[in-house]
Amino acid sequence: MSEKMTIKFTVNGIQEKKEAAVGQTLLKFIRDELHLTGTKEGCEIGECGACIVLLDDRPVNSCLILAVELDGKNLVTIEGLSQNGEMDRLQQAFIDHAAFQCGYCTPGMIMSARALIDRKPEPTDEDINEALSGNLCRCGAYQEIREAVKDASKK
Amino acid sequence: MLSYEYIKCTDLNLAFQELEEGKQVYPLAGGTDLIVGMRGGKFAAKTLLDIKDVPELKVLEENDRGITIGAAITLNDVVNFAPVRKNIPILAEGCHSVGSYSIRNRATIAGNICNASPAADTAAPLYALEAIINITGPGGERTVPVREFFTGPGKNALQKGELVRSIHIPAPYPEGKGVYLKASRTGSVDLASVGVAVQRWGDKVKVAVGAVAATPVRAHNVEKAINENGETNWAAAAKLSCDDISPITDIRCTRDYRFHLVEVLIRRGLEQTMGVK
Ligand SMILES: Cc1cc2nc3c(=O)[nH]c(=O)nc-3n(C[C@H](O)[C@H](O)[C@H](O)COP(=O)(O)OP(=O)(O)OC[C@H]3O[C@@H](n4cnc5c(N)ncnc54)[C@H](O)[C@@H]3O)c2cc1C
Numbered sequence: 001m002s003e004k005m006t007i008k009f010t011v012n013g014i015q016e017k018k019e020a021a022v023g024q025t026l027l028k029f030i031r032d033e034l035h036l037t038g039t040k041e042g043c044e045i046g047e048c049g050a051c052i053v054l055l056d057d058r059p060v061n062s063c064l065i066l067a068v069e070l071d072g073k074n075l076v077t078i079e080g081l082s083q084n085g086e087m088d089r090l091q092q093a094f095i096d097h098a099a100f101q102c103g104y105c106t107p108g109m110i111m112s113a114r115a116l117i118d119r120k121p122e123p124t125d126e127d128i129n130e131a132l133s134g135n136l137c138r139c140g141a142y143q144e145i146r147e148a149v150k151d152a153s154k155k
Numbered sequence: 156m157l158s159y160e161y162i163k164c165t166d167l168n169l170a171f172q173e174l175e176e177g178k179q180v181y182p183l184a185g186g187t188d189l190i191v192g193m194r195g196g197k198f199a200a201k202t203l204l205d206i207k208d209v210p211e212l213k214v215l216e217e218n219d220r221g222i223t224i225g226a227a228i229t230l231n232d233v234v235n236f237a238p239v240r241k242n243i244p245i246l247a248e249g250c251h252s253v254g255s256y257s258i259r260n261r262a263t264i265a266g267n268i269c270n271a272s273p274a275a276d277t278a279a280p281l282y283a284l285e286a287i288i289n290i291t292g293p294g295g296e297r298t299v300p301v302r303e304f305f306t307g308p309g310k311n312a313l314q315k316g317e318l319v320r321s322i323h324i325p326a327p328y329p330e331g332k333g334v335y336l337k338a339s340r341t342g343s344v345d346l347a348s349v350g351v352a353v354q355r356w357g358d359k360v361k362v363a364v365g366a367v368a369a370t371p372v373r374a375h376n377v378e379k380a381i382n383e384n385g386e387t388n389w390a391a392a393a394k395l396s397c398d399d400i401s402p403i404t405d406i407r408c409t410r411d412y413r414f415h416l417v418e419v420l421i422r423r424g425l426e427q428t429m430g431v432k
């Protein structure tokens with residue numbers, strides 16, 4: 001049964017109305033229907049954080065959410081952070097600190113960190129560890145990631 | 156792609172009807188157990204009934220009878236609720252130890268206990284606080300103490316058509332400190348190998364343990380030694396826990412190691428809450 005439902009939502013500031021298959025995850029919907037491939041697919045069981053997006057301002061694992069649950073909500077993906085071609089300061093800080101090697105975890109990391117700085121403009125190390133507790137980095141760039149988040153929160 | 160029907164529910168009566176009449180209808184709260192479980196073939200859901208926007212389930216309040224946490228309230232919202240932090244911080248600790256920050260933005264306490272894993276991290280604190288589970292269904296409302304809510308691994312006391320409406324922690328709150336100590340293989344995003352809740356109540360104590368039996372359990376032998384027989388040697392009291400638990404060996408650790416962990420964590424919990432002797 002690949003029944004479809006019409007859902008209305010906002011994605012990166014733009015209102016949208018689309019058909020979503022019942023049974024499709026929000027992660028697949030973002031990548032395959034909205035064609036926003038910055039959001040990554042890793043484990044698909046909530047453990048790696050590559051798929052983290054902001055739903056009504058909160059970082060959530062899009063692999064554990066159904067596309068139809070997006071109805072009426074506000075979605076922000078990594079593509080939504082830059083403004084008028086200018087990168088978000090967190091994105092710039094990740095580059096400045098070389099806070100990645102392969103970069104696969106980066107979109108999820110940045111979305112978790114963005115939400116942290118929005119709710120707590122001057123986070124401590126402990127706050128950063130908590131906020132990024134669901135983001136794995138197989139390349140082990142944790143130290144640089146923490147530095148980048150701290151740097152971005154200072155500005 | 157998974158195959159099922161999805162119903163967004165905003166009316167409790169509609170929910171009861173679907174649950175009573177439908178086959179394989181599963182309430183969907185945060186989905187953090189349900190969606191993983193469906194993918195792994197653990198749940199054969201035909202219909203998902205999304206209850207997280209039902210107004211009656213979004214209650215989060217404190218009054219003179221205690222604290223009430225609606226079934227649609229996320230773990231992060233419980234952790235950040237000032238009356239919980241102030242009066243029953245042990246529950247904030249239990250909620251905070253679940254998964255990761257992003258998981259806790261979706262996961263609920265109700266989902267945690269309905270899923271009824273013996274390792275559920277909110278369970279031991281709820282046992283030590285003697286929480287009450289408010290159940291709602293087509294026949295009206297009823298309440299059960301949390302220790303009767305868990306009936307076996309993955310099994311709970313809900314009848315067909317029923318939902319957990321809220322979790323209630325009755326006042327008066329415990330006088331004294333409470334701690335939740337979780338042993339797991341990694342610092343975050345892992346289930347408990349064992350979880351121990353030690354809650355001081357004046358000069359008495361309540362001790363609950365998860366992941367060591369078919370349901371979470373109270374460590375009655377430990378409690379009796381301290382509360383009734385005046386034992387103040389915490390290491391000696393903690394040893395008695397071996398008669399309260401019946402752990403198994405699984406991928407997280409062996410039965411023997413669980414016996415050891417429980418004894419150590421109960422001793423530490425007693426030291427932290429009742430004072431070092
Ligand atoms: C990566 C990851 C890490 C995790 N780590 C932990 C951990 O460390 N500790 C831990 O304890 N758990 C952990 N979990 C499990 C899970 O997050 C928790 O059990 C969570 O609290 C479940 O809540 P939920 O709202 O997501 O439930 P859902 O998945 O929505 O539901 C769970 C079950 O309860 C039923 N249900 C939900 N609400 C109700 C209701 N009101 N009435 C009746 N039935 C209902 C559903 O039908 C389903 O069967 C983890 C999960 C993931 C994916």
Ligand code: FES
Binds near residue numbers: 048063
């Ligand atoms: S893909 Fe969602 S957490 Fe790994």
Ligand code: FES
Binds near residue numbers: 099101102136139141
């Ligand atoms: S940079 Fe490769 S996983 Fe983090």
